[in-house]
Amino acid sequence: xxxxxxxxxxxxxxxxxxxxxxxxxxxxxxxxxxxxxxxxxxxxxxxxxxxxxxxxxxxxxxxxxxxxxxxxxxxxxxxxxxxxxxxxxxxxxxxxxxxxxxxxxxxxxxxxxxxxxxxxxxxxxxxxxxxxxxxxxxxxxxxxxxxxxxxxxxxxxxxxxxxxxxxxxxxxxxxxxxxxxxxxxxxxxxxxxxxxxxxxxxxxxxxxxxxxxxxxxxxxxxxxxxxxxxxxxxxxxxxxxxxxxxxxxxxxxxxxxxxxxxxxxxxxxxxxxxxxxxxxxxxxxxxxxxxxxxxxxxxxxxxxxxxxxxxxxxxxxxxxxxxxxxxxxxxxxxxxxxxxxxxxxxxxxx
Ligand code: IPM
Ligand code: MN
Numbered sequence: 001x002x003x004x005x006x007x008x009x010x011x012x013x014x015x016x017x018x019x020x021x022x023x024x025x026x027x028x029x030x031x032x033x034x035x036x037x038x039x040x041x042x043x044x045x046x047x048x049x050x051x052x053x054x055x056x057x058x059x060x061x062x063x064x065x066x067x068x069x070x071x072x073x074x075x076x077x078x079x080x081x082x083x084x085x086x087x088x089x090x091x092x093x094x095x096x097x098x099x100x101x102x103x104x105x106x107x108x109x110x111x112x113x114x115x116x117x118x119x120x121x122x123x124x125x126x127x128x129x130x131x132x133x134x135x136x137x138x139x140x141x142x143x144x145x146x147x148x149x150x151x152x153x154x155x156x157x158x159x160x161x162x163x164x165x166x167x168x169x170x171x172x173x174x175x176x177x178x179x180x181x182x183x184x185x186x187x188x189x190x191x192x193x194x195x196x197x198x199x200x201x202x203x204x205x206x207x208x209x210x211x212x213x214x215x216x217x218x219x220x221x222x223x224x225x226x227x228x229x230x231x232x233x234x235x236x237x238x239x240x241x242x243x244x245x246x247x248x249x250x251x252x253x254x255x256x257x258x259x260x261x262x263x264x265x266x267x268x269x270x271x272x273x274x275x276x277x278x279x280x281x282x283x284x285x286x287x288x289x290x291x292x293x294x295x296x297x298x299x300x301x302x303x304x305x306x307x308x309x310x311x312x313x314x315x316x317x318x319x320x321x322x323x324x325x326x327x328x329x330x331x332x333x334x335x336x337x338x339x340x341x342x343x344x345x346x347x348x349x350x
Pocket of ligand 1: 090091094095246259
């Protein structure tokens, strides 16, 4: 059987609890497959920083590079915790991983599963995929501040969009649209952000010529938020930059039943470094350690991981098990482990 080396970064807060269930489901889903997962756990995150002062040492980053994939829980300290500089762990750990490992595709599916209550009165069928750019945009930290703390302070955050970076994400989005319902929506704000906006628009127009079967649509980000609430069925694949993608995927999670169900993959489609799979939610320190967190988002992230590793059957079985479990959940309160057990046991029956 094939050995797959998997790095596991449980992180902070509810991270370790949801990751324990994700690993349980990963093992149940692949028990009959000709693969063997070798797991190595890495302690990283806010707690680790408090204990050691380390965010992501170069040596650890190099070790992470040697794995086939990474499963990531959640990171971050409690909001009121003043011992940790705000945003440090996010930038120096999570974003550093995405940037260093060239996770240029941040894949975030949004599907309203049967049995899940959407906050929308008439949600209709919601099943779309956001292909968020993962290594550029306003996230690169290109900017600065002058005259800090004076009434004349000037702060800039310059969004970086390269032709290479935009083209590779747009191409990926078209490939995915071609495999789905063949509709691609570019979301941007090119009426105001003309330089980046036009690069995105021209790139979409150019690649569209290679995909005559894919219908192309464009929405400004503000209008896209309206349609996501009033007519989410219109979306199939959305392609957008790092910041718009961040914002719109929280909305996408909300309309499909909440952040407890939203999965993501930070994917290096060129295969030059391991891809990383993580629930969209954060570390939720307020409910940490209480077995209250829903592990479904982490479990669905395992499905994305399996698909990425070419284990499509196992990926489909995880998705089906989740769909079945979710459909029958009702309103009963379950612990994190009970939900993980329920999904894992659906995978054991074959
Ligand atoms: C996400 C998060 C991150 C982001 C933060 C924690 C840096 O909100 O994964 O969506 O903005 O990408
Ligand atoms: Mn976010």
